[in-house]
Amino acid sequence: MALARSPQLLILTARFLLVPRRDLAVSGPSEPLPVVRIPRALQRRQEQRQNGRRSAPRPAIVRPGRLLISARRPELNQPARLTLARWENAPLASRGWKNRRSRWDHFSIERAQHEAPALRNLSSKSSFADLGLEPRVLRVLQEIAPEVVRPTTVQSSTIPPLLRGRHILCAAETGSGKTLSYLLPLLQRLLGRPSLYSGSIPAPRGLVLVPSRELAEQVRAVAQPLGSSLGIQVRQLWGGRGMSRIRLQLSKQPPADILVATPGALWKSLKRQLISLNQLSFLVLDEADTLLDESFLEFVDYILGKSHIAEGPDELKDPFNPKAQLALVGATFPEGVGQLLSKVATSDSLTTITSSKLHCIMPHVKQTFMRLKGAEKVAELVQILKQHDRAHRTGPSGTVLVFCNSSSTVNWLGYILDDHKIQHLRLQGQMPASMRAGIFQSFQKGSEDILLCTDIASRGLDSTHVELVVNYDFPLTLQDYIHRAGRVGRVGSEVPGTVISFVTHPWDVSLVQKIELAARRKRSLPGLGTSVKETLPQLA
Numbered sequence: 197m198a199l200a201r202s203p204q205l206l207i208l209t210a211r212f213l214l215v216p217r218r219d220l221a222v223s224g225p226s227e228p229l230p231v232v233r234i235p236r237a238l239q240r241r242q243e244q245r246q247n248g249r250r251s252a253p254r255p256a257i258v259r260p261g262r263l264l265i266s267a268r269r270p271e272l273n274q275p276a277r278l279t280l281a282r283w284e285n286a287p288l289a290s291r292g293w294k295n296r297r298s299r300w301d302h303f304s305i306e307r308a309q310h311e312a313p314a315l316r317n318l319s320s321k322s323s324f325a326d327l328g329l330e331p332r333v334l335r336v337l338q339e340i341a342p343e344v345v346r347p348t349t350v351q352s353s354t355i356p357p358l359l360r361g362r363h364i365l366c367a368a369e370t371g372s373g374k375t376l377s378y379l380l381p382l383l384q385r386l387l388g389r390p391s392l393y394s395g396s397i398p399a400p401r402g403l404v405l406v407p408s409r410e411l412a413e414q415v416r417a418v419a420q421p422l423g424s425s426l427g428i429q430v431r432q433l434w435g436g437r438g439m440s441r442i443r444l445q446l447s448k449q450p451p452a453d454i455l456v457a458t459p460g461a462l463w464k465s466l467k468r469q470l471i472s473l474n475q476l477s478f479l480v481l482d483e484a485d486t487l488l489d490e491s492f493l494e495f496v497d498y499i500l501g502k503s504h505i506a507e508g509p510d511e512l513k514d515p516f517n518p519k520a521q522l523a524l525v526g527a528t529f530p531e532g533v534g535q536l537l538s539k540v541a542t543s544d545s546l547t548t549i550t551s552s553k554l555h556c557i558m559p560h561v562k563q564t565f566m567r568l569k570g571a572e573k574v575a576e577l578v579q580i581l582k583q584h585d586r587a588h589r590t591g592p593s594g595t596v597l598v599f600c601n602s603s604s605t606v607n608w609l610g611y612i613l614d615d616h617k618i619q620h621l622r623l624q625g626q627m628p629a630s631m632r633a634g635i636f637q638s639f640q641k642g643s644e645d646i647l648l649c650t651d652i653a654s655r656g657l658d659s660t661h662v663e664l665v666v667n668y669d670f671p672l673t674l675q676d677y678i679h680r681a682g683r684v685g686r687v688g689s690e691v692p693g694t695v696i697s698f699v700t701h702p703w704d705v706s707l708v709q710k711i712e713l714a715a716r717r718k719r720s721l722p723g724l725g726t727s728v729k730e731t732l733p734q735l736a
């Protein structure tokens with residue numbers, strides 16, 4: 197065997213072995229040996245095998261100290277103090293996960309800090325009063341939301357320019373307090389200008405557009421108590437139950453000063469002239485990237501066309517000719533949003549604000565990735581939920597969100613959980629509107645511990661007691677991953693958050709590898725660029 201170490205010797209060995217015995221016996225020394233050609237690929241494989249044998253097995257690197265990545269194979273761990281440079285090729289824990297043999301492999305991105313990055317500002321000296329809010333708005337905020345004492349980073353950066361009448365594009369991580377950052381300036385703006393309107397159809401002065409009914413309900417629930425203490429009426433408008441329901445919502449008295457609406461319902465109302473946007477002085481697009489994507493773009497385009505957007509802060513001053521100030525907020529923004537915006541606002545009237553943690557892996561949430569076969573997911577989920585249930589019985593614990601990619605999976609999985617006597621709620625887009633109404637609110641109030649849902653629950657919905665997000669189906673895009681994971685670890689969260697993702701398909705693996713690489717490099721996720729001009733103060 198020692199003879200076969202190099203390709204030349206290999207050829208000789210092969211020549212010797214492949215020559216028939218009979219020929220060897222009769223052939224004299226003058227006769228040439230028969231030539232056996234060994235394919236180059238076989239030679240190369242042999243070389244590789246020998247090189248592999250020669251190199252010593254890699255020692256397991258078990259370094260002391262906190263870890264950023266902890267993998268099943270400890271040699272792939274990455275200590276928290278180490279950051280991979282942009283050009284460095286990382287030994288990924290998810291490498292080879294497209295191969296079926298990698299099943300049951302797993303790794304975690306560990307929690308690097310306990311508090312949400314947006315909370316760091318809370319320890320600073322700045323207060324809501326410093327941001328330019330009026331004493332009556334501050335008083336109401338204190339009465340209605342006593343837990344909101346100091347502004348978060350995004351609130352500190354967004355409120356002052358909004359109060360100065362600038363259009364805003366605000367991109368900041370999930371759960372960082374974006375809702376109050378536009379609601380407080382909106383309330384203050386309406387306080388400063390009483391309605392001069394005397395028309396027959398409702399004409400709200402403030403409009404908040406959101407992509408789902410659940411989010412409309414949530415934003416209304418935050419705005420209404422603040423508004424009613426200031427004499428401002430907040431109403432919601434969403435569809436799904438026919439025109440008669442829309443008419444009923446619009447006919448409520450007194451009419452809305454601020455309307456929180458979904459695009460489809462508002463579009464229908466505008467087409468039928470049940471509502472007018474002539475008096476609009478503040479327009480918010482919450483979860484703006486969803487509102488500007490193809491499914492809503494036609495409605496939103498129409499609504500923007502009907503709203504008279506001001507060219508700049510000067511145009512906002514005339515009470516007899518109301519023009520609207522524009523605020524777009526979201527936790528993810530696609531490339532090209534700036535071009536879209538240029539249709540409605542000039543670039544010098546727009547302030548773009550983005551957080552330094554935008555599109556980054558949340559450093560305060562543990563994120564585990566498990567490579568499983570499709571058929572193994574149910575058993576794993578049931579085990580996780582039972583474990584959670586046991587923990588819940590023995591002590592205080594939070595709630596669980598389980599995300600699936602389709603409504604049918606939510607229903608199917610629901611029946612399986614029923615069989616295992618695991619109590620839960622279900623929320624998916626194909627439910628009749630009457631069934632869907634109120635489900636997320638009852639989950640928020642804690643009537644059930646587990647919510648099985650599709651991505652309709654991933655955008656903007658706030659629950660401070662969600663402790664665990666399970667991606668039963670891996671999300672189809674990195675944006676969806678960010679939004680789903682953003683249901684835990686929110687400002688004001690009562691429990692530390694964890695995300696567990698089941699990884700099954702090769703396309704899931706491609707996304708996981710991007711997430712792992714971004715985590716190891718401590719950089720933002722790739723392909724989610726934004727037209728950033730001004731960044732929030734860099735956090736230490």
Ligand SMILES: Nc1ncnc2c1ncn2[C@@H]1O[C@H](COP(=O)(O)OP(=O)(O)OP(=O)(O)O)[C@@H](O)[C@H]1O
Pocket residue numbers: 343344345346347348351369370371372373374375376526527655656657658660682686687688
């Ligand atoms: N200044 C503050 N101090 C303490 N808690 C706050 C403050 N501002 C907001 N919160 C709380 O933080 C939580 C998240 O806020 P909010 O829903 O506005 O986040 P968001 O940035 O809009 O999230 P998403 O991107 O998911 O829509 C809410 O429960 C809210 O009450």
